[in-house]
Amino acid sequence: MTLPAPQLDDLTWADMMAAIRRRIPAESDGTWTLHAPVDPGVTLLELFAYLLEQRLYWLDQVPDALVVAILRLLGLEPPHPARPAATVLSVAARQAGTAVPVIPAGTALTRDPAGQIVFTLDEDVAVFPLAEDGEVTVWTDRDRTADLRARRGVPLLAADGAPAAARFTLPLAGAHPAPGPLSLLFELDAPAASVPAWLPGAVADVPPPAELTWSWFRPGTDVSGPFAKCEDGTAGLRRSGVVRLHPPAGWTTQDSGILVSTPAATHAAPPRLLQLAVNASAAHHRRRRTASGSELQEQIDAWLKLPGEHLVLPEAAERLLEATLRLGGQEWRAVPDLTFGGPADQVFVLDRTEGALVFGDGLTGRIPHPRQEASVEYAIGGGRDGNGGMTANWVPAGDSTAAISAASLVRAEGGADPETVAEARRRAAASLSEVTRAVTVDDFTTLARTTPGVAVARAYASLGEHPGFPCTPVPGAVTVHLVPAVPREDLAREDFVAAPRPDAGMLRAVAAHLERARLLTSEVFVRAPRYRDVVLRADLSGDPADRARVSAQLTEALRRYLDPLVGGDDQDGWPFGQPLRPSALLRAAHRALGDLADVSAVAIGLDGAAPDEDCREVPLGPGELPVLRAVRTRIVRAVEPGEGLA
Known part of the structure; x- marks a missing residue:
């Protein structure tokens, strides 16, 4: 249960005056005899009681700055800023001669005719030419292309620990060399706990469930070889993500076959492929800008050495996400609030509504000096406006005649408006019930099931169980048995796993999570059932x-x-x-x-x-x-x- 909020203003003016009047005879030794409101002394006492009542009322009116400071003292995050939505775009370009164009990271694309909703690419994209009416083909134990076309979920690698492989043929055209990596979206039917790599909440370093090898081959021939480098956003086909395969020298678009293999398919369940797309990149509802010179100098010249100076940024009202300031050759940084800033700290806070940088008062945050050269690098965007469905009408922002276009492969999700202080207070209250230390049996099971990045459906903590002493309870030993989340909608499906076992990466992730939360005297082991x-x-x-x-x-x-x-x-x-x-x-x-x-x-x-x-x-x-x-x-x-x- 939550603790009731303290009530500090329960003393009213009438209660104070009643108590004061009772003390007047004793305090005046009986010489003060007129206690009516017409007496000037009583009038003064009534005035003082009125002022005190106002001070008592202010005790319960906690300012936002104090709430943010208390959150930081408690080790909790301050109110969250706006968060940009994310999606994955498939980029297309008109081919100029035989060269494969490379679209640089940061390219701004919009699906909005007015250009208000702008997404930028996270990575460079080499736009390889695609065959007209071509499609990705998939072969595992048989041809699975029809299942992939219907999004029925193609099981790629059997989860039996044996060697396994899956072959894909991409609809690449011509015989063009690679100026950059092949960027492929692998959308998987993964549990909700395995957040797609492009969305907030995705764990960057989650261990893979199996060691995968990516290689290429030329369909219809024996020509094949490994890729020079692989950037696997799927974490070993644990979640949806973008895989960037760097071809070696001599590779051309004739080598359109992709082979993913493993010597031991140790996934908890066969990864189910819903979609495989070429020329893909994650994109976020964010656009970076730089303001300097005449755009800012007029404001800076008008500054006085007074607290609370603002620096309004162009086109940032209601859209400001982040900013970095260089003022007079020195770098200033953004902070959630100025409460813990010192007089010499070069910090500021972001005012998203006004689209401005707000500086301190000389006590909490330094007052900036006027008439200094300034340059601000900032990003605009974010908020719920960026969330939306799948569209194929993406064009470069501000240039609809450009030679590139894009289509969204997944829904844009994850965009959120800034968190208010009231919402942050409710989040802080809810955090009081969160389990952060492993003390009881329920603590161990809760922490195991909520390990970030892996999908644990069930956990069982056996007190006293030690793998080295199977017949004797060992004080302080705890063995946690995990059941991973695997599909259960159809128990007759060909890739149904009757006895799901956690993969090695899941065991490592849960063990590391419990290691940080266990008591010093506990010895924790993580095992399969x-x-x-x-x-x-x-x-x-x-x-x-x-x-x-x-x-x-x-x-x-x-x-x-x-x-x-x-x-x-x-x-x-x-x-x-x-x-x-x-x-x-x-x-x-x-x-x-x-x-x-x-x-x-x-x-x-x-x-x-x-x-x-x-x-x-x-x-x-x-x-x-x-x-x-x-x-x-x-x-x-x-x-x-x-x-x-x-």
Whole structure:
């Protein structure tokens, strides 16, 4: 529960005057006898009580500067500035002769006819020519191009730890050399925790789930080779991102084949490819500008050596994102607030509404000297206005006749308006309930599930479990078992993973996260769950009309009931270590079949053993989960009511 806000102004003017009047006889030794408002002394006391009441009221009116200062003292972020939206653009250009044009980073493109919403490219883009009506083809175990065209999610690498590879053919035209890298968007059907690389919240150094090798080949020939360099924004196909492949010398657009391979496909589940696009680059709702000379000098010459001077920037009102100032040859920097600035600190704050730099008062932040040469490098943009759908009408800002155009490959997302102080206070209050230290069992599981950059669906902390001493509880040891988030919308899909295991990169990321949060006396280990193979036998009374349908429906229902992610009575995963009870499985079978058949008994076999006729529960150890391998059905004679009674 949140603490109630303190109330400091509960003393009213009437209460103060009543208390003062009661003390007048004692304080005056009885000489002050007239206590009515007509007495000048009482009038003065009433005035002082009025002034004091105003001071008490001010105690609860906390200024914004104090709120920001308290946030910083608590180690919390100050109010967030505006955030630019991000998208990925596919760039096209009219070819000039045989040269492949390179569009530099920072090129401004707009989808708005008025040119108010401007995005800039994050990276240089070599715009390779594409074949007319060409498309990307995909081959894994078979041709998957039709699935990719329909965005059905193409599984690229099997998640079984064995060697795996996927081949792509890009629709490149001609025989042009490469003036820059191949920029490819890989949009994956990844969990929400694996934020796309171009959006806020993406982790820059998240460990890859598998070690990938990228190489090229010429379709229809044996010509192939490795790329000189790879910048993998997908973090090993863990998330959506832009992959920049640097071809070696001698490569041409005839070498349009891409091979991605790994000696051990250790992904938690096969990466599902939704889209692969060429000539792609991330772009942000941000445009950089420089102001100097006559644009600023008139304002600077009008400054006085007074607190709170402003420097208004051209075209920055309601759009200012960031700025750096050089004044008189010295660099000034932007800060969230001036509260912690000293008299000599060359700092300023950004006023997004006015589009200006605001300086200090000589006590918190230095007062700038007038009549100095100034130059400001700043960025404009950001806010919710940049969010939007997918369009194909991107043109260079301010020059609609230019030889380049672009189309958005994904929705523009992530743009946000500046956070108000009131919103920052609510965020700070919510942060009080956040888990930052690993003390209790719930702390370990919460921190594991919220590790940035990896998608952990479930975690189980086993106190006293030490991998080096499996039979003896070890004080201070904690082993955390992880179940990764993998697709569960279709349990019959070909790339369904029945027993999902965390990849090595996920284990490292969670271990590092817990290492920073653990107590000094704790020893933390991060492991995969221990899966126990389960075989069930279901006895069907009577003779079902469609035994194949009954068997398939029963298998699917029991597989879902025992699933580590969507199983159990609460459908949030089979609880770690919960025993297998024939009665619970029988109840799940009845719910699944309804009137199709009558299940009279369920027998359980564990780890390859034959299903046991005994009706006792089958125990599982801590950190263990079942995985259903098969359901066998047999027909038994229906028992009539009263049969066997004498």
